[in-house]
Amino acid sequence: MGVVKLIDKEGKTHDLPALEGWRVMEILRDWGMFIPPRCGGSGECGMCHIKLSPEWKDKVPAPEEREAKMLPLLPMNDANSRLGCQILWNESLDGLTVALP
Numbered sequence: 001m002g003v004v005k006l007i008d009k010e011g012k013t014h015d016l017p018a019l020e021g022w023r024v025m026e027i028l029r030d031w032g033m034f035i036p037p038r039c040g041g042s043g044e045c046g047m048c049h050i051k052l053s054p055e056w057k058d059k060v061p062a063p064e065e066r067e068a069k070m071l072p073l074l075p076m077n078d079a080n081s082r083l084g085c086q087i088l089w090n091e092s093l094d095g096l097t098v099a100l101p
Contacts, residue, residue, distance in 0.1 A: 002094030006033055007053075009100050018089045024050065024098065025084035034100065041085035043067050046074045048084035053097035060087055060096070076101040 004027050006014045016031045018024075025041055025048040028034055037047040043066045052060060057080055063071065067086045071077055081101070089096070 002089070002091060004028070004089065004093075005095060005097040006031075007097065007099040008033070013097075018094075018096075020090055022089050023085050024048075024087040024089055024096070027089060028084060028098075037085060039085075043070055043083050043086050046070050046083065049074050049077070049101055050082055050084045050098040051078065051080045051101055052082055053099070054080060056093075056096055056098075060093065074101075 002018050004016045004018045004024060006016055006028060008014065014033065016027055018027050023041055025037060037045050039045040063082065063086065067083050070083060071081050074081060
């Protein structure tokens with residue numbers, strides 16, 4: 001088991017235990033860090049919008065087509081924006097740091 005580091009809207013960092021194969025959205029949801037997405041993780045609603053810390057941007061696989069089309073539609077999007085439902089956590093992402101926009 002590893003961890004996802006979440007920086008909440010007040011700037012506080014939370015170390016959330018993460019399990020292999022779980023989506024980042026599921027990890028945040030199960031620790032009560034935000035309202036579950038309406039689309040169930042299909043990448044269509046944008047409710048799981050997160051921002052990768054800059055040092056993680058190139059370590060996380062690039063967005064696939066559906067996510068790439070959704071990201072520009074999100075408020076407060078930038079180059080570090082991602083959909084948490086589209087990132088599968090694995091050992092190589094231990095310590096992944098994300099923030100809520």
